[in-house]
Amino acid sequence: MVGALGGVIGAVADRLQRKHEVDLRCGISVTALEGDDVGRLRRAHLSDGSAIDVEVAVVSLGAMRNTEWLAGSGVAAGPRGIACDAGCRVFDVNGIVTDDIYAAGDVARSPHPLLDYQFLALEHWGNAVEQAEIAAHNMICAGPDRRPHLWLPMFWSTQFGVNIKSVGVPSLGDQLVVAQGALTEERFVAVYGYRGRVIAAASFDGAKWLGFYEQQIASGAPFPPEYRTVDRRTETLEPIDPAFPDPGVPREDEPRFHV
Ligand SMILES: Cc1cc2nc3c(=O)[nH]c(=O)nc-3n(C[C@H](O)[C@H](O)[C@H](O)COP(=O)(O)OP(=O)(O)OC[C@H]3O[C@@H](n4cnc5c(N)ncnc54)[C@H](O)[C@@H]3O)c2cc1C
Structure with a gap:
């Protein structure tokens, strides 16, 4: 985590x-x-x-992108996936967008406007389905009718009865504030900032607020939040370092989305 x-x-x-x-x-x-x-x-x-x-072991699997077969094909494919534009059109090895090769799902990585056009690949079932729909739509449409695939990452989990949910890209966050609730009570909403904008939110037993923060992320709302929030425990929203591990140091747990 x-x-x-x-x-x-x-x-x-x-x-x-x-x-x-x-x-x-x-x-x-x-x-x-x-x-x-x-x-x-x-x-x-x-x-x-x-x-x-031990008597039982639970094996947790990750995934590797099978792009080796594309070596020498002329498309921009590598271990991190296949680079494409937001309309799922694949880039060639020179970074020029093709018009007849499309990628969707875990293997596709495309620039996201909310992330300053950094390339984002998402590993979620719902993302693969929606991105495939966009790819299919764009294959049969003329330029002006093409649609972008601009999904926001989200995940949820339940641990010991506590609902944990996240929206946006917390791992990009350079600062964090606890906007509602308190960490000590295991009931809170933490909001992540990236270069002065709201980039993500994570909640423990506070999922009902994440729709609001999803809008904040989509509209590029300023960080730290300037509004008053419900269930705020401190008078100041003092940003702190979210303490992400150094990306240069290999880890055994990888997030399910990659920038
Ligand atoms: C252990 C695990 C748990 C997960 N749990 C969840 C979850 O709870 N919720 C969720 O939303 N997502 C979950 N995911 C992620 C989800 O499974 C993926 O995001 C989703 O399957 C992506 O769909 P896809 O079609 O892009 O890729 P895939 O489902 O990986 O399909 C790609 C297919 O291409 C085939 N293939 C590869 N190379 C070639 C080739 N050269 N020629 C022909 N075929 C080829 C592969 O065999 C595979 O069948 C989980 C993933 C893993 C590994």
């Missing part, structure tokens, strides 16, 4: 897990699973040299 929402919110999720007696070990991985004579799982070996007795 540190990769997706930063260390400040990650610490809240950490507390939540430990409060419910989860033996949470961050920054280490499973190096081997050991079974007994009849093939039952018995032990997990960890990268810090320790081992724990």
